[in-house]
Structures are given as C-alpha cells and as structure tokens.
Amino acid sequence: MPRRTATMLASTLLLIALLCAGVLIKVPYAEMSPGPTVNTLGEARGEPVLHVAGRKTYPTSGHLNMTTVRVTGADYDMNIVEAVYGWLAHDSIVVPHDTLYPDGKTEEQSTQENAEEFSQSQESAKVAALRELEIPVSSYTIVSSVLKNSPSEGTLHAGDVIKAVDGTAVKAPADVAKLVTEHKPGEDVVFTIVPAKAAKAAEKAGKEPDASEKVTITTKKSDDGDRAVVGIQAGTDHTFPFTVDINLADVGGPSAGLMFALGIVDKLTPGSLTGGKFIAGTGTIDDAGTVGPIGGIGMKLVGARNAGARYFLTPEQNCASAAADIPAGLTLVKVKTLADARRSLEKISAGETTGLPSCSAS
Template identity: 45%
Template sequence: MRRRGLTVMLGFAITLVLAVLAGTAEVPYVELSPGPTVNTLGAVDGSGQACTELSDSCQEVIQITGGETSASKGQLRMTTVSVSSSVSLLEAIKGWFSDEDAVVPRTLIYPEDKDEKQVEEENRQEFEASQTSAETAALRYLGFPVKVAVSEVPADGASAGKLQAGDIVETVDGVEVSSVQKLLQLVTEKPAGAVRQVGYTRDGVKSTVDITTKAGQDGNPKLGISIKTTQPNPYQLKIKLDKIGGPSAGMMFALGIIDKIKAEDLTHGMVIAGTGTIDDEGRVGPIGGIAQKLHGARAAGATVFLAPAANCAETVGNVPDGLRVVKVSTLDDAMAALAALPSGAPLPSC
C-alpha cells in the first residue's frame, strides 16, 4: 500500500507539473485589452499621462499658434488597444471568456514576414499620417480648402504646353478637385485617351483647357503632371503624443483641432470618446479593437462614443452600460452629432 501511495503521489505531482508547464507555455496568440485613453483637448507628460500645469515636461496634445484658441469644459478622448504579445495558455483561456479582452491569432497583429519592431514602425508612420490628414480635414471644415498645384510638367506628358508649374487645378469636367485623392479619382473615371476639360487658375486668372490623357506605366490614364498640395491658413498645428501608433485616432484629432479653434464648446461639458481613421476629405474609416475601445472609453468616464459606421456590427453585444454609441461616416457626421447632443435629438446609433 505504501508503494502504491507513493506511486499515486508521484503521478499526481508529475501531472501537476505538466499542467503548470502547459498552462504557462506561450501560445501563438496575442491578447487585446482596453488601452489608455487620451483627452485630445488636454495635456500630457513625456509618458503620456494626463497633467494640468503646462511646462517643458507637460504639453498640450494639440498645440495651435497663429490665431485665437478656446478651452472646453468637457473632453474629447481618443481610445487605444493594448496588445500583449506573449500569451500563455491559461491567459488565453481567461481572455476567451472575458467581456473586455479578445484573444486573436498572433499573425493578425504581427504578420509572419515582419517582426514586432517593423510592425511598431509601420504603426508609428500611420500615426503620423493620421495627424496630417486630421489637420487637413479639420482646416477644410473650418473653411481653408486644399489647393492642388502643378509642380512639374514633363515635356512628353499629356499636359505639355497646356499646364505649367504653379497652376492650381480647380476642376476636371466641371467637378471640383478638393484633394489629390479626388483628382486621381476623377482622372481615372475615364480610360486613357479620353479628352478631359481641366479648370485651373494661373496668376489669379481662371481658365480651362482640354487635355487628352495618356496611359502610364501602370496602364491608368494620366494628365502628365506632378502635383503638390497647399492649404493656406494662419495656423501652425502640432500634435504632441508619443508611444501611440496606428491611424485610428485621426477623427478625434480632427475634432480636437476644430474644438480648439472654434469659439463654441463642442463637448458641452461632456466626456466624449471615439475612434476612426480620417482622410483628407474627412471620410471616417474602420479600425480594429472596437470592443476594447468601448470598454476603455467607459472606464475613462465617457458617456458618448463616436464609432465608424463600418464598425457598427462589431459593437453589438459589446457596449458597456451607460455608453451611447453614435454612428459616423464623415467628419461632418461627427460634428452634427456633437451639435445635437444637448437637445437630445435622435442620432444614428449602431
């Protein structure tokens, strides 16, 4: 009996050790959880923590000079997702049963052909691009349109002898050119060889010219010009926020810029959170981790959440109590929603 008892105890110990090893062994998954939220109207220190007194180590998230700015009583909070790249089996099982967290295959976040540093660098670049688009979209909303200017006309291009460096491209076949993306869209609507009427301004004088497009190396129709954009305005804008990556804060940055420049308090004293990419035209695009961002927003005190329309299906069953989710597709939608909040008027919801 004694030998049998020792055998049972040894077997139990071995089983326990194997269970512990299995539970702590890493699995090919990552865990997504609610990340920090940041008030785009506030100030942060070098570590990204909120602070109240401005100093060398505590600076406004959105810095604007060149014109008057205003302060709001409420908050416009951008939201983030924290990624745990090393996940054990036990942690994965716990995450699968969590309402706030999500466990997804590692390759969805870190593709096999890229290491973590490469992904982080891409996220950093996307974050910087989102800031630029946010500035462009916000200034456009405030009445400072983007101008698409000709920077060069190759001698063998379709526009040789018709357009010249410095011309501002205003229209294509009567449709306004409001951004580089819009110009490319308009030009590619008809095949190479089509005659396009291009409206332009040269030295303050508006004119039109017919240009027959040519096929480029990719086969797409080209006007045969190099272009650059300008957006004349009195402001100098800078967004100061480190250690955050990806493009999903674009919409909230745009709203923050508008709120600081306009005299009105867009927040109405409320804590409003949101997420969504934004392009130069003010279109709001989908993001990842919407469920985690909803919970992070509520934990930060938000009662309203602006969500991209394309993410609405993912919010079902993931909205914490006390949080109202508003569907937006454009910057105009977001501004209209903020304006309607005090009146209690119906808003498009997910």
C-alpha cells in the first residue's frame, strides 16, 4: 500500500476513533440555551395569560414578554462532542452540571422546586401590582409546610392561618419561630389557628380568615442545637379584593415575577403601558415590588431579540453581565423596582427614550 494512502487511512481511522470516544465519553456539564418567550398581555394555548374577574380592565397592546432559559435535564449525560459544540455556539452556554443541579438534586426535585418558586412569584406579582396601584391587599401568616414525623404532624396542616402563638398575635412568619423558641424543648406551645379549609373559603369570599381554634403542640429539640421547634415552616398568604389568575403551564422558577406584575398593572389601568411596542424582560419580585436578579441573563437576551423585542427590562444586579454582550437592536433598561419599570415603560410608550436608565458593563 502506498505510504500516502496508508497515512490517509490511518488518519481517517484515528479521526473516527476520536469521534467515537467523544460521543462515548461523558462529561459533568449541562447546557443552557434561549427558551420560549410569552407575552403576558396575550394568550397561551388559547387562554389569556392574565385573567382578571371582579374588577374593570382596559384594552392593552404591544408586548410585555417574560423570557425563559432551556436547560438540559439533571439526568442527561453530556458527551465531549456536545460540550465542545456548546462552548463554540453563540446562542448557548455550557456550565458545570452542579451549577444547575447543586447538592445532587434529581430532575424531579429540581422541577418541584421550580414549580414552587413559580407559584410564589405569581403570588408576589399580584401583591406587588395591586400595591403599586394602591389597591389594598390583606396579608396573613400561614403554615407553609409540616415536616414529617414532627410534633406538628397531624395537628397543623399546610394552609392553616396562624393568628397567635401563646396568645401573642402573629404579624409576620418570623414571629412564629421567635415565639416558639422562647420555650424549652418538651414544653407545650399553644397555636391559635384558622384551619386551612375555613381559610380557603374565606379567601374565595374575599374576607379575612376567622373562625379560629386553639391547638396545643409539645415542642422538641432541634436537630442542630437546643432550640425548641414544632416542625413547621411559616409563610405568607393574601386575600385579594378580586380575582387575578395567571394561566401558564410548563414554566418554572421565580424570574417571571416582574413581567407578570407589569402585565397586571397594564390591564388594570387606562391606556397602553407599552404604547404598542415590543418589550421583554425578566426579574424576580417580592411583595414590596423590589426586583431581584435571575440566572441565564445572556440566553434570555438572545431569546427576547429573536422573538422581536426592542427593549429589555433588566434587573440592576444583572446589568453588568447583560451589558457585556447585547444582541444587536436590543436596548437594555435597568430596573430596581416595579415602580422603576412602570416609569420606564411610560417613557418608552411616549417615545421619550433618551433618559432611560441604562446598563453598563462596568
């Protein structure tokens, strides 16, 4: 066999061997890429994303798109070829697997956690939007969860409203732990509660939960010290003066909070908040309307621009990262609060864009 032919054959066989090795050898990485965007003013699967009942609403126009990131599953084994392709591609990034799934979380656990965060973000978006419009919203402390095999199991239930502990009124979730830890392990603590079923009935009727009853629980020593605990997680729930439903499936995490809140504000106020323009954005939100940072900002910018967005509402803490690589034709608008975002939208709607708060890469 001629030397040249032998060399080419050997090179070809080596290349095939390397490609096979690249496909077979797994690496501990995961991939992030732009996910779908959804207009919170529009519809998803034939249903309005935001539905308000019991309150006058107004026509809207344009787009207020929430953005998402698509990630590989926790159980997906990436190979070397896929990792290299992801590193070279502009519209995706490859990160260590533990970045997306820390502490060995399974895909099921991660999905459940994302669903809970998404649900909480919807609740906070409603509260923040109504408070931005100075519409009263009542808040109260509830049992968020009960630990298995804890002193509270079978006595307290998720959704129970906590009115008082040992006769002292509870005004915030932190009050519950403070009052319980005033006891020594083994001592009794008395909860004044409204059972979850009665609380839900009151919520549907738009009334404050009442019909309280007292239950006694014997505390035990915490696993990490000598504190007295009863084995519950306290949280916050609200009573709204009218119904606001957010209808969106197959989405997780807290990062859509800001855009949901803006969509609700737009529907409840006269005129178009966007002026018919295509605006996208991201950001967590709390009950007070404070906007927080999110992950995957670069992928969300790409997804928004691909969908047609011209402006992107960017949490202040994500600004530097976002400004490092802005897709052509997209203007970043820095936001700290829901009120900030609302003022910026009003400027965009009016065509007054020169004074918009911008993001800097420094």
